[in-house]
Amino acid sequence: MLALFAAGLLGCATTPGPVRGTGDLGVVIERATGSIQIVENTRRSSLARVAGLGDLSHAAAVYSRDERYAFVFGRDGGLTKVDLLEARVVARTVQGGNSIGGAISQDGRLVAVANYEPGGIKIFDAGTLALLSEVPSTPGPDGKGAKVVGIADAPGNRFVFSLFEAGEIWVVDASDPRSPKTTRFRDVGKQPYDGLITPDGRFYIAGLFGEDGLALVDLWDLGKGATRILDGYGRGAEKLPVYKMPHLRGWAMAGGYAFLPAIGRNEVLVVDARTWQRVGAIPVHGQPVFVMARPDGRQVWVNFAFPTNDTVQVIDVAALKLVESLKPGKAVLHMEFTARGDEIWISARDDDRLVVYDTASFQRRAELPAKAPSGIFFTWRAHRIGL
Amino acid sequence: MRLGAAALVLTMAGAAHAGDPGPGREAELVRLVRQDCGSCHGMTLRGGLGPPLTPAALAERPDAMLAATIVHGRPGTAMPPWRPFLTEAEADWIVAQLKRGTLGDDATR
Numbered sequence: 001m002l003a004l005f006a007a008g009l010l011g012c013a014t015t016p017g018p019v020r021g022t023g024d025l026g027v028v029i030e031r032a033t034g035s036i037q038i039v040e041n042t043r044r045s046s047l048a049r050v051a052g053l054g055d056l057s058h059a060a061a062v063y064s065r066d067e068r069y070a071f072v073f074g075r076d077g078g079l080t081k082v083d084l085l086e087a088r089v090v091a092r093t094v095q096g097g098n099s100i101g102g103a104i105s106q107d108g109r110l111v112a113v114a115n116y117e118p119g120g121i122k123i124f125d126a127g128t129l130a131l132l133s134e135v136p137s138t139p140g141p142d143g144k145g146a147k148v149v150g151i152a153d154a155p156g157n158r159f160v161f162s163l164f165e166a167g168e169i170w171v172v173d174a175s176d177p178r179s180p181k182t183t184r185f186r187d188v189g190k191q192p193y194d195g196l197i198t199p200d201g202r203f204y205i206a207g208l209f210g211e212d213g214l215a216l217v218d219l220w221d222l223g224k225g226a227t228r229i230l231d232g233y234g235r236g237a238e239k240l241p242v243y244k245m246p247h248l249r250g251w252a253m254a255g256g257y258a259f260l261p262a263i264g265r266n267e268v269l270v271v272d273a274r275t276w277q278r279v280g281a282i283p284v285h286g287q288p289v290f291v292m293a294r295p296d297g298r299q300v301w302v303n304f305a306f307p308t309n310d311t312v313q314v315i316d317v318a319a320l321k322l323v324e325s326l327k328p329g330k331a332v333l334h335m336e337f338t339a340r341g342d343e344i345w346i347s348a349r350d351d352d353r354l355v356v357y358d359t360a361s362f363q364r365r366a367e368l369p370a371k372a373p374s375g376i377f378f379t380w381r382a383h384r385i386g387l
Numbered sequence: 388m389r390l391g392a393a394a395l396v397l398t399m400a401g402a403a404h405a406g407d408p409g410p411g412r413e414a415e416l417v418r419l420v421r422q423d424c425g426s427c428h429g430m431t432l433r434g435g436l437g438p439p440l441t442p443a444a445l446a447e448r449p450d451a452m453l454a455a456t457i458v459h460g461r462p463g464t465a466m467p468p469w470r471p472f473l474t475e476a477e478a479d480w481i482v483a484q485l486k487r488g489t490l491g492d493d494a495t496r
Contacts, residue, residue, distance in 0.1 A: 075430075
């Protein structure tokens with residue numbers, strides 16, 4: 001078994017390296033081959049490739065609190081626990097038919113997976129990946145359980161997510177993981193397509209595909225219900241066709257503002273993060289997919305949907321305007337900052353490479369080969385609420 | 388939309404061929420279906436936020452309706468019109484390939 005996994009490694013695979021930490025490590029999803037690369041920031045290098053993770057054409061990862069294990073959520077319902085130090089799969093279960101992502105609980109003991117098919121979430125023991133409980137979603141108009149999107153962890157061992165067809169937000173308290181308690185918010189808006197949680201864990205926000213606006217839940221006061229923010233942000237203007245849904249997980253909060261992708265518009269919305277009122281909109285190169293704040297909040301980086309997905313733009317938060325446009329490669333799918341934001345790693349799927357930029361000078365620092373790379377997830381996520 | 392315009396020019400060039408799109412253009416269309424249709428329908432076309440596009444899922448749907456859905460989109464749903472990026476003949480070709488199952492797992496990336 002060990003030998004089998006070791007055979008999948010790049011480089012010197014058979015001997016574990018010297019004792020090392022994991023704080024500068026991460027994983028890169030190779031979406032077409034069901035493999036991941038384990039990379040490290042300090043020397044901008046790839047340490048290993050781990051294969052056999054199933055269908056990773058859409059995938060996401062969260063980390064154990066010791067930053068040693070990655071939990072990778074695959075499209076085919078696969079949940080795989082990978083040991084970054086030994087570069088091998090330590091546990092794997094195919095728990096659903098079609099999945100979109102997952103989350104790890106505040107105490108690090110639970111991993112929840114969000115499923116399209118069958119609609120709902122499943123909660124697993126983070127140590128063994130044993131199934132502890134299931135929370136099926138309510139049926140949408142087609143009679144099938146609504147697809148779960150935008151799952152995030154919240155303080156109190158809670159998981160928060162949205163139901164696409166049903167237009168609901170659910171808060172699941174998994175303090176007792178074998179009998180979780182669900183609080184439902186109905187009629188939050190049409191077709192919530194993704195969600196995010198503010199870095200302090202207080203507010204959950206769902207983006208709506210079916211209307212101009214977002215739904216907000218104050219997790220400090222569930223009794224207030226879900227409220228609408230940025231209602232009618234497009235002001236009735238015709239939407240552009242949407243060739244890729246934005247992702248809100250990349251969540252940008254900087255300088256007292258929240259920066260959000262406008263759906264069907266070539267704009268980044270700027271919102272006052274205290275009042276949730278619209279401040280303005282910044283015109284950009286295409287329809288934003290990820291809108292991500294550098295950890296210090298001084299810059300916001302944006303990538304775009306097909307057909308403008310060869311470009312990345314940078315917003316200066318102090319000036320609220322674009323300061324840089326970069327062409328990292330064909331089909332830029334994801335970006336990830338290093339823990340303190342000195343560099344950013346960008347995946348260019350159709351060029352089969354990762355590009356690392358210095359975020360101060362915008363100079364290219366490195367390029368690494370990768371097979372159709374998509375998501376990049378560094379271990380600092382282990383200690384961020386909602387990631 | 389500068390890139391959109393570039394894609395349109397490519398499309399017109401592809402449309403010069405009668406019948407099948409031609410090998411170079413076919414490879415582009417395969418990539419388009421797997422990668423860009425795949426954003427919602429899944430790269431293996433087994434479904435995502437959008438419904439599956441497997442032969443079994445499409446068997447009962449008329450070809451003309453499917454081709455029209457590709458070209459014009461479906462108002463009220465997340466399905467956008469792909470007219471800027473392909474011709475009606477190319478949409479017909481994609482429908483035929485989808486029904487034969489040649490664009491999913493077995494197709495080259």
